[in-house]
Amino acid sequence: MADEEQLEEDTTKKSKLPLIVGVALMLVLGGGGFFAVYSGLLLTPPHDSTEEDLAMLEEEALEPLPDVAFVPIEPLIINLPNSSSGNRHLRFQAQIEVPSAYEKEVESLLPRIIDVLNGYLRAVDISELESPAALIRLRAQMLRRLQIVAGEGRIKDVLIMEFVIN
Secondary structure (H helix, E strand, O other), X not given: OHHHXXXXXXXXXXXXXXXXXXXXXXXXXXXXXXXXXXXXXXXXXXXXXXXXXXXXXXXXXXXXXXXXXXXXXXXXXXXXXXXXXXXXXXXXXXXXXXXXXXXXXXXXXXXXXXXXXXHHHHHOOHHHHOOOOHHHHHHHHHHHHHHHHHOOOOOOXXXXXXXXXX
């Protein structure tokens, strides 16, 4: 019986030693790996480029801004028909992005542009205006209509500055 107790004590002591050695090795290897990566010994890109090369790369990466102008459209207040809860209005304000060469031409067409926007926005159903994704569809429709009015290539985009339903 004493032999059995002694064997149990020996096996428990021997089984703890590999665990302690494993934990110690894990800490040493983990710390060494962290130090190697943190200090730059492992996993670092080669540093062959000089500061001049980096400056040239930054200059090449920056493209010049496009030559555009923004033509403001005066704020529109549109009475929304088919409203079951009384009179509702849409306050709409936008700017048109045009190439600088066509800025004066597009400004001369502003009365026609406002007329097209008024007609289109009055025809849109109020439930469609209140939809979360409505602004994207409306913007695409307005852009296409304005491109037809001004001529292809004169209007790049419609930027909606204000779109409030009250």
